[in-house]
Amino acid sequence: MINADNVPKWRRQAAGLPVISVIPEVRQALSAGAGAVLIAPPGAGKTTCVPLALLDAPWLSGRKIIMLEPRRLAARASARRMAAMLGEDVGETVGYRVRLESRVGASTRVEVVTDGILTRWIQRDPALSGVGLVIFDEFHERGLQTDLGLALCLESRSVFREDLRILVMSATLAGEPVGRLIGNSPVIVSSGRCFPVETRHINQAAKSWGQEHQIAGRTVEAVMEAVTAEDGSILAFLPGVREIRRVAQLLDERLAGTGISIAPLYGNLPLVDQERAIRPTPPEKRKIVLATAIAETSLTIEGIRIVVDCGWMRVPRFSTATGMSRLETVRVSKASADQRRGRAGRIAPGVCYRLWSEAEHQGLTAASVPEILSADLASLVLELAVWGTTTPDGIPWLDPPPEVAFRSARELLIQLGALDRQGRVTARGKTISKLGLHPRLGHMLLVGRRIGRYRLACELAAILEDRDVLHFPPGAWDADIRLRVEALRQGNAFRTPGASMNSGVCRRIRAQADRWERMQTVGDGRTITEGVENPDRYAGTLLAMAYPDRVAQLRPEGDRRYRLSGGRGARFIDVEPLAAENLLVAAALDGTGRDARIRLAAPVRPEELAAHLPEWVGEFVVVCWDSREETVAARFEERFGELVLRCRPLKNPDPEQLTAAMVQGIRHMGLSALPWERGILNLRARVMFLRSEAFGGPGWPDLSDATLLARLEDWLGPFLGGIRRRSHLQRLDLKGAILAMLSWEQRKTLDTLAPTHVVVPSGSRIPVDYIAGETPVLAVRLQEMFGAAETPCIAGGRVPLLLHLLSPAGRPLQVTRDLGGFWTGTYAVVKKEMKGRYPKHEWPDDPLLALPTNRTKKKGKKG
Template identity: 55%
Template sequence: MNSRKLPVESSLPELKAALSSGRNAVLVAEPGAGKTTRVPLALLNEPWLSGRKIIMLEPRRLAARAAANHMAGMLGEKAGETVGYRVRMDTKAGPSTRIEVVTEGVLTRMLQSDPALEQAGLVIFDEFHERSLQADLGLALCLQSRALLREDLRLLVMSATLDAGPVSALIGDAPVVRSEGWVFPVQTVYRPRTSGQYLDHAVAEAITAAMNSHEGDVLVFLPGMAEIRAVERKLKAQLPPATDIRPLHGSLPSEAQDAALAPAPPGRRKVVLATSVAETSLTVEGVTVVIDSGLMRVSRFSPRTGMSRLETVPVSAASADQRRGRAGRLKPGTCYRLWSQEEQHRLTPRSSPEMMEADLAPLLLELTVWGVTDPLELDWLDAPPAAGIQQARELLVRLGALADHGAITPHGKEMAEHGLHPRLSHMLLRAIPLGLGGLACDLAVVLENREFVRSAPGSGAPSPDLRARLEALYGAADVNVDEGARRRMTQEAARLKREMGVKAEEQSDVEQCGLLLAFAYPDRIGRRRDNGKYLLSGGRGARFDENQPLAREEWVVAADLDDTGTDSRIRLAAPVSFEALSANFKDEMTAEPDIYWDAEAQAVRGRLRRRLGAIVLEEAPMTSPPADRMRAALLEGIRREGMDILPWSRAARQLQERIIFLRNYDSSWPDVTDGALNRSLSEWLTPYIDGCKSRSDLQRLNMKETLESTLTWEQRRELDSSAPTHWTVPSGSRLPIDYSDPESPVLAVRLQELFGLPSTPRIAGDKVALTLHLLSPAQRPVQVTRDLASFWSHTYFEVRKDLKGRYPKHYWPDDPLQAQPTRRAKPLGK
């Protein structure tokens, strides 16, 4: 074993004691402490392990391979003996393997096939601070497995920047062991980009400046493969010949990854252009300078649209510190940050857990196969969001993986066996009976490795036509591809074909890829609209960039959209024929009546529409729509148009106002305001609209009768006494009461007709005094009062003086209470 002592070794006795006396532990070890490679080897011969395996979950394939190879080398062995690894497309493990480093859902596969993990004594979750979806899922499944099946199974969570408290609580208040790191001093240089400066220009300039000022190799952090290629092109023209430029990302073949990690040959220097894969676990030999773009690429999933999109976002403060530490692994170093100190203060402390941002369909499928239909049954550090789970459940039901009640189907179990996204597994299983299994395997590999095509001929960007990507996989000479990635993808497709039992001689007709894509994305089948844009079967709008040949196709299937704006931009798609859709999507093509209110015609219309999701394939008028649907559509039309669409007479409106008035004083009266009537249309109007189809038909309604139907028999009897329509005044005139203001009903009456009336008339069982609008002989208001007695006593004499001057021929008595009321200028006999 390597004799070099690392900081974590001083914490090993405490860690061993914690795992010996308990079942769980949390190890927080700073970068450079050596936890990834020292801890598994140190625990290998612990008595409680009883000769069983240690399984260590790494969040990245590159780190898993590197860690296993390094530990094997420390034992003087090769990977696959005592220490091995299992990652997708690459396994080195045998009967004698005691430490297995796994990733990318391999732990989940192990648990699904052996829920008790009988051969394992310890599961280690390394770099848990990255909070990958697989790590969170693996820990939740291990906790349940131990609770139900394996009480003796031990769990160890390791991290560099983790807030240990919540994790410790989750796994049973496990002891927390801490270790210092081994990082040499690192000088930080802030070198913000100038306004408008492209990222590749800024990075290339920083690399040149760093190599001129410092010795050693340079590790550069960039958000993705496109940026790595752009910087690589610039560096080739300006770096000295004795410089090796080494890309480093998860899609590279293992030989290229090993070359990036290995020391530069004597007399040469190395510049490693890496994505976030180099943040943790890996030591890139020879690096003393880090140049950090401050950016990372993350996948954001929208439960609302069911789409994922890649976003380039600033790194978290924790990630920036991890990257900085890479410069001090071997000796003092320097970190150039391409942002300002002010921007540094604004960085978020930690990245959001992948659980909160990811497409949860794979997670939900795994859980359902495990036997859990409600994710909240498990213990999580952060529970899966409800919206994401709901969207995932809807997709899995649509793909036939789940029954409507949420149970796994036989098709769903088969989908879960292949470790692919459920969309791709479903596509493969549908393709094989059609003799398209080989093409489906190739297509699955292309969909999972979309950046291997660098550009199309004469263009700065790859074509969105998926057929061109497949042709590139098959070796088309006129497309600029990453040859290493293409070879690896060809090998992956071959492995997938063997796993699926696809015959090697099966032909691959790229023109069929649109149909296969429709199996994977039934919600993204698109039909061209009149404006050249597309309506997707899931209801979203979509479009191509200008001058794309695919934009002339009637039917397409979109595999990738940017999920922005009203019409998302289609980034990857293939054409499909309607004949192929008709033959293979019969069950999803529904014929249903569409009965609706036509606002322009002001009438109910009925059409029989044949649909594929939101896409209308054909439609025809309905001759005899169901009566209940007609009534419902008519009521919906009335709701939209408002209550004025109904034929309100003056008597009906007055009845409405009277009922509203009485409800102010007695809540047992119904609420017949326009808003309340609109909300309860189906309750009071339905019995009266049989046979009505339009606004003109509604004009036959008697609104007064329909409104009266809202009253009980007792209320109808009480109505006229409590809220009379008219009031007979002393002159004998029967005058209408205005209830338009329910707080203050009004009786408008000429002053002379009230002579002899001592007090204000009252209604609602004497609870409410009428508001009297006292009028002149010319019907003009001269006074408003609710206290007639006070008016006679005080105000009348002032009003009389004015009226006598303006209407001298009329009768204006000195004592109005003893005077005879009149509708004429003077009472009879005067």
């Protein structure tokens, strides 16, 4: 227990820290109410001083303080710092719990935990027994589990623990909304302790950024400039581990022999290397710390007075459209840039090099997007279901989860068997939740245990949660996850052409798998007593348990392109061994472009999918149009999601399905595939002529292309019996199908008002062309119309035909709807020209008195 002698010691060490001046306000706010918000910039001392200052608060009554620290590295470091301020070891008054690691004891009063630990704690004990205060440190990072943890604490306080206090602390945060959320609590602001920092903008073309070598190269140049121009150690911010490794390599070459040490700093770095980056260097030495965003807050890195900020960070982004998450390299926010800049002024006046222009700085967003608005929500949805709610409604959120992303996560959990169809947690879901893994991987461990492949499942989960253990040169990537399993098992003896192994990552992944394997029971309570499995055979099977929506089948056209069982596309960018596999599971995908890039995968056999994921397997009768063969295909398919695993011909398909498929084919090919003889086209045009408003109106069927295509099932379907191929359409009774759309009365009216032929003065029956245009055409030799003073009409005499008066050779001489006007007008000109050309034909001076003829021999005049 803490004693009176310890108090002066930590207070003496904290003397001069700005937060000390506001601690009385914090104590008063928590004594008078249920919560408070403390805004204090980096270096104010809030992380280490506030928990220690509250330990003797009367309302705490000897109960514990839980402080949530979003990052494992910061959780360990802050616990060690507080313990040192008390003159104790970690695990006495102050301890920590992070994933798979804890340093707490019976006397521990302050427990620094990561966000996932807090969620497990409150799910296990909703009343948070023995806890008097929960502190959310660095809340501005707005991690998904942090938002969930705060929501569950507020729920706990409203239902079980009215006396539970909540303190939210942040360096950059709009405190008022948080204060309202936690119960209209006061917002307390502390000043910071920061020396002046000069900001130097290095204007570099942003259009080429986003490429790893561009960011790394420019960071190296800025670091070298700082090494030459300034004194002191340097903290360089980079998006991720790839850039850190590249910059470290380049700086090693440039700084060889200078005595300047280079220290990477990121979350998965071994603890000894993390401590090397954090601890101070001797006064005569300089170091360059290459860090991710982990160094923005909480951590105190000794001796830094120069910051080089590349201006980019790597964040997870989830796409509801693809159902996949990926890390994106994005611009930092103004808040993050200010946090990074502040690191240069902790011990003395400093300098911050920003690798972007002042104008670009004005375009940065004010703050980073909360993870709850852009992340995969599967873990959150499962935790809410365990808590007892199937929707996010009614939960006290600072930002509620997006509805579409929530539904997508819920559907995945239903597919994994973690939720039932009503969204309630199942027994399997409760077990997965206790494992503390992403639900996909938790489900894989459970199934691995059930089928006797638990060790391999542990190895695969550890590989997928960490950095890649193998490194390949450009263009030589191998996505086979089984190589990574072999690397874990063989250690330094592992060899594969073109690849190098990261021994540190290998040891960390193996240790993680060992921890999971040491779990004595999983799900069903049986003890694990199994040997090592063959990853060549079972890796794909286990991955399918985690990623049933990412089982991938090679497309028929090849080109290393696959179709995923969830309906999306994926492909291998380079030629590699797995690209020849017909069926595999894509465990890691880069979700950009039309087809996501397959990063890690393993082959799987169809029989394994059917055996272990029967809920994803279905049997279907498929009768559809095959556009390549231009025929109706009928088959029996066994499918896994959207993929066809097996198929065989269907002998006796349903006639109605055959007709529907043929209709589908005709719709695909278009009406031109039908046997439109001229007589049928004319029939169709006759109906459409009478459908026009002046001649009968909409009582007549609409035979336009659009309507015929839209209603193929109705008018053509009954005539498609026995027709299964495009070539069969030649025997289709298309005329009968058109006439079947007319009533008996309409057929009679059709022949009366829109006759197929008209008798002309010569006695000939001349066909009427309804296809040529809006007005029906009568093409007739001029001599056959002698003696007729008026143009022939149809539609009960209302519509004069458009006469095409032809020469003896059948060529048009005149187009007219006024026959009488032609005789008295232009006929004389036509006669003069044609009489010499066709002397054997009649060209009378007065055609109205001439006898009509369809012969060559001249006739006499009338009367």
